[in-house]
Amino acid sequence: MFLRVMLVFVALALLLYGGICMAMYFGQRQQIYHPEASWRVQQPPDFELVNEGVRLRGWVVNPGHEKALLYFGGNGERIEDSRHDLGLWFPDRTIYLLPYRGYAASEGEPSEHALVSDAQALFDRVARDHTTIAVVGRSLGSGVATQLAASRAVERLVLVTPFDSLVHVAAGYFAWLPVNALMRDRFESWRYVNDIHCPVLVIRAEDDEVIPAERTLALIKAFKQAPMVQVVAESGHNTVQDHADYRVSLERFLR
Known part of the structure; x- marks a missing residue:
């Protein structure tokens, strides 16, 4: 009798664990991408790009310059809000802010393939009008920017609060799940550096407090040629841009 009860409990536990794994697998993109904060668009987009039949709408700041800057934001970031600061910090560059699929006024659904493909299409479009293109990628955007820089002739690359692999980050939060087997959107930047x-x-x-230091x-460490590194003191994942060291390091590197 006791053995039968134990077997029932084990079977229920396995069913529950399997259900959690299935929910994680099919719902993982809802965990990775958070476009909700960007849906209330306050400034009408003035730039449009169609890639793979999907219409993306964003903003161009400081038009008409020879040099360009592409900015890829975090998974819950309103890149619309960066227009003012980036425009002031880089008056000698034309800045392109193109929300991911499903963000702001862009159509479609986000995925790793979609974001990287759109970034490459954006670069190719911008390259028609600009001689040099620098790229900044923040948090999730660092994964996009890394793959872009590995496939295109980027002038300079800035990775803000980056990670080596989204799989490794997720495994730190869900150590009790087979994350490596479940994740489809992996953003394994270490493979491209x-x-x-x-x-x-x-x-x-x-x-x-979001990306563990060991992941950055x-x-x-994965770079054969070590990159420059700036540590912004007393800053958090979502407040790093509020510190003067962030602005100064960007300006010095990109100017």
């Missing part, structure tokens, strides 16, 4: 042939700056938040350090 040695295909990058431009100067690289990594900006770390000293008190990053693992990415830095």
